[in-house]
Amino acid sequence: MSPTAALRSITLRRFQPGRTFHSSSRAFIKVGDKLPNLDLVESSPGNKVNLSEEIKSGKSLLIGVPAAFSPGCSNSHIPGYLKHKSLKNAGQVFVIAVNDPFVTKAWGESLDPSGNSGIRFLGDPTAKFTKALDLAFDGTAIFGGPRSKRYALEIEDGKVKALHVEPDNTGIAVSTAEKVLGSSDKPATRSSKRLASAAAKEGPPTPLTTSTPMDSEDEFMSGMSSEEDDVLQESDNDDGSADDFGFDEPEPELGFSQKDAMPKKKKTFDINFKVYHPEDIQAQQDDLIDEVNMILDIRKEDAAILLRHFRWNKERLIEDYMDRPKKVLEDAGLGPSATGPPKLEVIPGFMCDICCEDESGLQSFAMKCGHRYCINCYKHYLGQKIKEEGEAARIQCPADGCKRIMDAKSLDLLVTTDLQQRYHELLTRTYVEDKEQLKWCPAPDCENAIECGIKKKDLDRVVPTVACDCKHRFCFGCILADHQPAPCELVKRWLKKCADDSETANWISANTKECPKCNSTIEKNGGCNHMTCRKCKHEFCWMCMGLWSEHGTSWYNCNRFEEKSGSEARDAQAKSRVSLERYLHYYNRYANHEQSAKLDKDIYNKTEKKMIQLQSASGMSWIEVQYLNSASQALQTCRQTLKWTYAFAFYLARNNLTEMFEDNQKDLEMAVEALSEMFEKPVTELAEPKLKVEIMDKTSYCNKRRVILLADTADNLANGVWSWSINF
Amino acid sequence: MAFATKRLGKELAKIHGNLPPGITLVTAEGFQEWLLDIQVLDANPIYTGKIFRLKFKFSSSYPIEPPEVTFVNTTDRPIPMHPHIYSNGIICLDLLGQQGWSPVQNVESICMSLQSMLTGNTKNERPEGDAQFVASNRRRPRDIDFYYHDNTV
Ligand SMILES: [Zn+2]
Ligand SMILES: [Zn+2]
Ligand SMILES: [Zn+2]
Ligand SMILES: [Zn+2]
Ligand SMILES: [Zn+2]
Ligand SMILES: [Zn+2]
Numbered sequence: 001m002s003p004t005a006a007l008r009s010i011t012l013r014r015f016q017p018g019r020t021f022h023s024s025s026r027a028f029i030k031v032g033d034k035l036p037n038l039d040l041v042e043s044s045p046g047n048k049v050n051l052s053e054e055i056k057s058g059k060s061l062l063i064g065v066p067a068a069f070s071p072g073c074s075n076s077h078i079p080g081y082l083k084h085k086s087l088k089n090a091g092q093v094f095v096i097a098v099n100d101p102f103v104t105k106a107w108g109e110s111l112d113p114s115g116n117s118g119i120r121f122l123g124d125p126t127a128k129f130t131k132a133l134d135l136a137f138d139g140t141a142i143f144g145g146p147r148s149k150r151y152a153l154e155i156e157d158g159k160v161k162a163l164h165v166e167p168d169n170t171g172i173a174v175s176t177a178e179k180v181l182g183s184s185d186k187p188a189t190r191s192s193k194r195l196a197s198a199a200a201k202e203g204p205p206t207p208l209t210t211s212t213p214m215d216s217e218d219e220f221m222s223g224m225s226s227e228e229d230d231v232l233q234e235s236d237n238d239d240g241s242a243d244d245f246g247f248d249e250p251e252p253e254l255g256f257s258q259k260d261a262m263p264k265k266k267k268t269f270d271i272n273f274k275v276y277h278p279e280d281i282q283a284q285q286d287d288l289i290d291e292v293n294m295i296l297d298i299r300k301e302d303a304a305i306l307l308r309h310f311r312w313n314k315e316r317l318i319e320d321y322m323d324r325p326k327k328v329l330e331d332a333g334l335g336p337s338a339t340g341p342p343k344l345e346v347i348p349g350f351m352c353d354i355c356c357e358d359e360s361g362l363q364s365f366a367m368k369c370g371h372r373y374c375i376n377c378y379k380h381y382l383g384q385k386i387k388e389e390g391e392a393a394r395i396q397c398p399a400d401g402c403k404r405i406m407d408a409k410s411l412d413l414l415v416t417t418d419l420q421q422r423y424h425e426l427l428t429r430t431y432v433e434d435k436e437q438l439k440w441c442p443a444p445d446c447e448n449a450i451e452c453g454i455k456k457k458d459l460d461r462v463v464p465t466v467a468c469d470c471k472h473r474f475c476f477g478c479i480l481a482d483h484q485p486a487p488c489e490l491v492k493r494w495l496k497k498c499a500d501d502s503e504t505a506n507w508i509s510a511n512t513k514e515c516p517k518c519n520s521t522i523e524k525n526g527g528c529n530h531m532t533c534r535k536c537k538h539e540f541c542w543m544c545m546g547l548w549s550e551h552g553t554s555w556y557n558c559n560r561f562e563e564k565s566g567s568e569a570r571d572a573q574a575k576s577r578v579s580l581e582r583y584l585h586y587y588n589r590y591a592n593h594e595q596s597a598k599l600d601k602d603i604y605n606k607t608e609k610k611m612i613q614l615q616s617a618s619g620m621s622w623i624e625v626q627y628l629n630s631a632s633q634a635l636q637t638c639r640q641t642l643k644w645t646y647a648f649a650f651y652l653a654r655n656n657l658t659e660m661f662e663d664n665q666k667d668l669e670m671a672v673e674a675l676s677e678m679f680e681k682p683v684t685e686l687a688e689p690k691l692k693v694e695i696m697d698k699t700s701y702c703n704k705r706r707v708i709l710l711a712d713t714a715d716n717l718a719n720g721v722w723s724w725s726i727n728f
Numbered sequence: 729m730a731f732a733t734k735r736l737g738k739e740l741a742k743i744h745g746n747l748p749p750g751i752t753l754v755t756a757e758g759f760q761e762w763l764l765d766i767q768v769l770d771a772n773p774i775y776t777g778k779i780f781r782l783k784f785k786f787s788s789s790y791p792i793e794p795p796e797v798t799f800v801n802t803t804d805r806p807i808p809m810h811p812h813i814y815s816n817g818i819i820c821l822d823l824l825g826q827q828g829w830s831p832v833q834n835v836e837s838i839c840m841s842l843q844s845m846l847t848g849n850t851k852n853e854r855p856e857g858d859a860q861f862v863a864s865n866r867r868r869p870r871d872i873d874f875y876y877h878d879n880t881v
Contacts, residue, residue: 354791354831355731356738373831380731380792381831388793389826400830 059091392426
C-alpha cells in the first residue's frame with residue numbers, strides 16, 4: 001500500500017459515522033507544537049507546498065476554513081483579513097481549505113484578484129494536513145467527507161504561538177481578523193458588486209469565471225467535482241451548528257450569494273444591460289421633460305408633447321427649436337393659440353363628414369387644420385385608435401391625408417376618463433418604443449423595460465441575451481426567448497424551416513416511440529434520454545434508438561450527424577433523403593431538448609411536492625431540499641442552450657472549429673443527461689446525502705460546461721470565424 | 729350597429745341612381761354586405777370588356793374602421809389581373825388598411841380608387857408569391873399586414 005493509500009484508509013475509518021471517540025491518539029495541536037510534515041497543494045495538484053519546510057523561521061499565520069466559496073468564508077471571514085490594516089505585520093499568511101487546488105486557486109482569485117494581499121490559498125484535498133492538526137470534523141453527511149474547523153494559527157519559527165479555533169467548528173467568532181490581528185479601523189465590509197449580466201441573473205448558480213488553464217478533461221473534472229459552494233449554502237450542518245454555518249448574513253435568495261462577491265471576468269456572451277421598472281421609466285421621462293422645460297422655458301406639458309414629437313431626441317428638439325421655434329411648435333400641434341384652449345363648438349349648418357349627421361345643436365370639434373367632425377365621431381375614432389390600435393402619440397386627424405397630430409389636451413376634451421388614462425399609459429409606452437436602446441420585456445404581465453446598447457448591425461456578431469428582473473431571459477435583438485449561442489438571423493431561418501417542415505418533423509418529435517426490441521409503445525415521461533422498456537427491460541437511447549450501453553462512454557455518435565458515405569450521396573434520390581435526414585437529425589435533437597425541458601419542469605413540480613412530504617416526515621429543512629431547485633433550473637437553462645446548439649450546428653459549415661464546438665456540445669449534453677437521470681430517481685434516493693452531493697456537483701458542472709460552450713461560441717462569432725452553409 | 733347603419737343609410741340614399749360611370753350597385757340588402765360592379769372605362773387592354781365584382785363587408789365600427797373589400801369570382805366576373813390583387817380577390821391597397829384609412833372615405837370613393845388603380849395599371853400579372861399566399865392564407869384581409877412598398881402601381 002502506498003503511503004497515500006494508507007492515509008486515506010485511516011481517514012475513512014476515522015470518519016465513519018457513529019464513532020464516538022477518535023481512533024487516533026493525537027491530541028489537538030497546542031502552543032509550542034510543530035506543524036506536521038505534510039504536503040498541501042497550491043494552484044495545481046503537482047505544485048506541493050510543505051509548510052513545515054516553508055515557514056521554519058519568522059512569523060506566519062495559517063487560516064483554516066471549512067470550504068472555499070462558502071458564504072461565511074467569502075463574505076466576512078477572509079475579506080476581514082484582506083482588509084485588515086495589520087495584515088502586513090502578520091508575516092506570511094496562508095488560507096487552507098479542504099478543497100482541491102483548482103477550487104482554492106479560483107477562490108483566491110475571486111477574493112483577491114490582484115493578489116496584492118500576498119495571502120496564499122492552499123488546498124488540503126484529502127484533509128490529511130487538517131486531520132494531522134486534529135482540526136477536522138466529520139462533514140460526511142453534508143459534504144461527503146471531512147472538513148476543516150474554522151481556525152487561525154499564529155506560527156513563529158515553525159511552532160504554534162497561538163491558536164484560535166472556533167468552538168462550534170464553523171462559526172466566525174474567535175478566528176476573525178479583529179480577534180487575531182487586533183481591532184482594525186477599517187471594518188470588514190462585504191464587497192458585492194452586482195453585475196447586470198445574463199449569466200449573473202439566470203436561475204442556476206453562475207459558474208465561476210476562472211482563468212485556470214485546463215490541461216486535460218480529467219483535471220477539469222476534478223476541479224469541479226468537489227465544488228462546495230452549493231453544498232455549503234444549501235445544507236444544514238448535522239452537528240448542530242447550522243445557524244452559524246454560512247448563514248451569518250441573511251440571504252434573501254439562496255444560491256446567489258457567493259456570486260455577488262465574486263469579481264467576474266467579462267465574457268463575450270455577457271451583455272451589458274439595465275432593467276427599468278415602470279417608475280424608472282417615468283422618472284427618466286420626467287427628467288427629460290424637466291430639462292427641456294428649463295432650457296427652452298416652456299411649460300412642462302408642452303415640453304412633453306415636443307419631446308414625443310421628436311421621439312425623445314432631446315438634442316434635436318433643442319437644436320430645431322433654437323432655429324425655428326414657431327415651426328417646431330406648429331408641427332407638434334402647439335402653434336400660437338389665438339383661439340384659446342381647444343373647445344367644442346356648435347356651428348349652425350354643420351354636417352359631419354363621417355356620420356353625415358347634420359341636426360342642429362350638434363357639437364363638433366376641429367384641430368388647427370380646421371377639419372371638423374362631430375363629437376360622437378371623434379369619440380369613436382379616438383376609441384378605435386387608442387383601444388384597438390394602441391396608438392397615442394401619433395394619432396392623426398381623421399381627415400384623409402391630414403397629418404395633424406392629436407394633442408393630449410384636445411384628446412382629454414373629447415374622450416372619457418378611462419380612455420384618457422389608457423392614452424396616457426400609451427404615451428408613456430412610446431418613450432420605450434421610440435428609443436432604440438430600450439425594449440419592453442416580452443413576458444406577459446411584465447411592465448419592465450430593458451436598456452441595451454446592442455444595435456441591429458451587431459446582431460451577426462453577438463447574441464444579446466438579457467434577463468429581466470421578472471426572471472424572463474430573452475434576446476434583445478429579436479425579443480424571442482434566449483437562443484444563445486445561435487445568432488438571431490439563424491434562429492429566424494431555423495424557426496421558419498421548422499414551421500415549413502413541421503409536417504415531416506412532427507412525427508419524429510412525437511412523444512411516443514416503440515421499443516426497438518419488443519415494439520411495445522413507450523411514452524417518454526422524463527427529461528432523460530436513457531429509456532428502459534417497462535415490458536422487456538431493454539435499455540436504449542431515446543434520441544437515436546441505439547443501445548444505451550453503447551452510450552455510456554461514447555455519446556459522441558449521438559450528438560453528431562455522420563455525413564453519409566459518398567456511394568449513397570451519388571444517388572440523387574439518396575441525396576435528398578440525406579438532406580432530409582440531416583435536417584431531421586438536428587431537428588430531432590432540437591425538439592428533444594425543448595420537450596425534455598418541459599418534462600424536467602414537470603418532474604421538479606412533482607418532486608417538490610414529495611420533498612415537502614419528506615420534510616414533514618423526516619424533519620429536514622426547506623433549505624435542504626433546495627438543491628433540487630438549482631438542479632432543475634440548471635437543466636432548463638442548459639437544455640435551452642443545447643436546443644439552440646443543434647439549430648446552430650445545422651447551418652454550420654465544417655471547418656477546424658466545428659470539432660471543438662461539437663466537443664463542447666457533447667460535454668454539455670452528457671452532463672445534462674447525467675443530471676437529468678439523477679434527477680429522476682425516486683424521492684427516497686433523492687434524499688440520500690450521497691446522491692444529493694452528486695446532484696449538486698453535477699449541477700455546478702453543467703452550468704460550467706454551458707458557460708464554456710457559450711464563451712467559445714460567442715468569441716468565434718464576435719471574431720467572425722464561423723462559416724455557414726448558407727448566407728445570412 | 730346604429731353608428732354604421734346611419735352612415736350606410738345616408739351613403740345608400742346618395743348612391744341610388746347617382747354613381748359615377750363604370751360603377752354600379754348590385755345588392756345592398758342590410759348594412760353588412762354590399763356588392764358593386766366596376767369597369768375600367770379607358771381603353772386598357774388588360775381589362776377591356778370585363779366587369780369585376782366587389783364585395784364590401786362592414787363592421788359595426790364602420791366608417792371608423794375600414795370595410796373589408798375584396799373582388800369576388802363568379803362565372804362572368806373574374807378577378808382582375810393586377811400586381812396588388814391576389815388571385816383569391818384579396819386587395820393590397822393602403823387605403824383599405826387601418827393606417828391608410830380615413831373615416832371620411834366611403835363606398836363610392838373606394839370604388840373610384842379601385843377603378844383608377846386598374847385604369848393606370850400596365851402589368852398583366854399577380855403579386856409576387858401569389859400562389860403561396862393564396863394556398864396558405866387563412867386570415868381575413870384586415871388582419872394581414874401588407875407591406876405597401878409600391879404605391880405607384
Ligand atoms: Zn360625426
Ligand atoms: Zn386635419
Ligand atoms: Zn420581465
Ligand atoms: Zn435574437
Ligand atoms: Zn421492450
Ligand atoms: Zn443515442
